[in-house]
Amino acid sequence: MPMTSNNGTGPVKSAFREPVRLEGERVVVRPFEPDDAAALVDVVRAGEDILPPTFPREPSPETLAPWPDGEVHLPQREGTGVHFAVTDRATGVLAGTIGLFRVDWSQLTCEVGYGMRPSWRGRGYATEALTLVSRWALRACGLHRIELRALTTDRASLRVAEKSGFRREGVARGAERGPDGEQRDQAVFGLLRPDLDDAPPGRPPRLVGLGVGPGDPELVTAKAVRILGEADVVLVPVMSLDEEGRAESVVRAYTGKAERVVFALNDRGGVTGRRAAAWDRAADRVLRAFADGARTVAFATIGDPNVYSTFTYLAQTVRERRPDTVVETVPGITAMQDLAARSGTVLAEGAESVGLVPLTGGVAAFRAALDACDTVVAYKFGSVADEVIGTLKDAGRLDDAVCGARLGLPGEDVRPARDLAGPVPYLSTLIVPGRRTTRGGKIA
């Protein structure tokens, strides 16, 4: 039967009218009942900030009265929202609240908000409740889009949104007024009805090597950000579990999902035992994630995943052990491109060639590249920096060469190579540009 008009734009949907009870593994999401009043009064007295803005500030058995008179359920009756209690399945204790609001039936959109009581946080309850409510809203109620907003600094909420399958769409700058009067940024997430069909069961698992650039979070592609949001698991290589990794510091600007895996990143001497063991352990982690139902595992790597990245060896190991894995890579901005931009150096013009040489094996290859190529880029040259400078002097190429250390990271240092002094860090790149004299002189 048609209901009253909603802003004159369409019928108010009756979808919320039925009493709803959603059961998960650990939580039950259900309408509020008069018996919840005591627990809610405790929530209000303790100043626990878990009630949605549309919730009556003085919960009582009357305001919580079951359908249709309870004030809490008014939005539900009018089709503009719905409030639910999130309870612990085992004990029935009130763990938090969740609700839909700003429901627009003409656009089939709404927002979702939730809050867990402090002692119930960090245990996966919010993720389970959000997953239950969002799937119900999209599948059973006919809504098309659910929006979720969280402060960009609220890592726990960002993680809940991502784990529940919401995709990060952008940042609403200054959208929330904090208690100190400061306007804060909100991350905006969306979950759409078609998103739920994106990963039909039976689809092969996907391992994605994500290039996240040299260090500056602004140098991450939109595609990488989308996949960080979609991925069920995001792995980042670190040298030790208690140290933030280089790719991790970039990834954390976009997701709280980063999980550390230890790699022997600084080992020398070929395929060392430590290296091989680290590749195997990381592959174990990826395969375990697939076995647990993950469809997409992303592995974030600095720069580009196809340029001297440990992702290559991880992908090989995973493919050998699970041949149906689909391996993809998302290109990233390399350190040499970032240095070119930051130092105002043209990498190649006209018919010039570019050679990229890693110098872990010494400077011989560098010397050869200076003869064979126009522009030469050196990676991993920290341990032979003095010899590199000597070689450049001998070749008469020192004056044009430029060096960048820790690009896009704290302590970034970009300077002419002739000014290099003291030890050069591992994260350093050198560009020796081709010799150019006249405008367009290198055009063939």
Ligand SMILES: C[S@@+](CC[C@H](N)C(=O)[O-])C[C@H]1O[C@@H](n2cnc3c(N)ncnc32)[C@H](O)[C@@H]1O
């Ligand atoms: C293992 S390779 C990784 C290359 C990376 N995949 C890329 O596409 O640029 C490490 C080398 O890349 C260069 N590099 C990576 N990030 C850098 C940064 N933030 N600043 C300077 N050099 C960097 C350094 O030469 C470093 O020794």
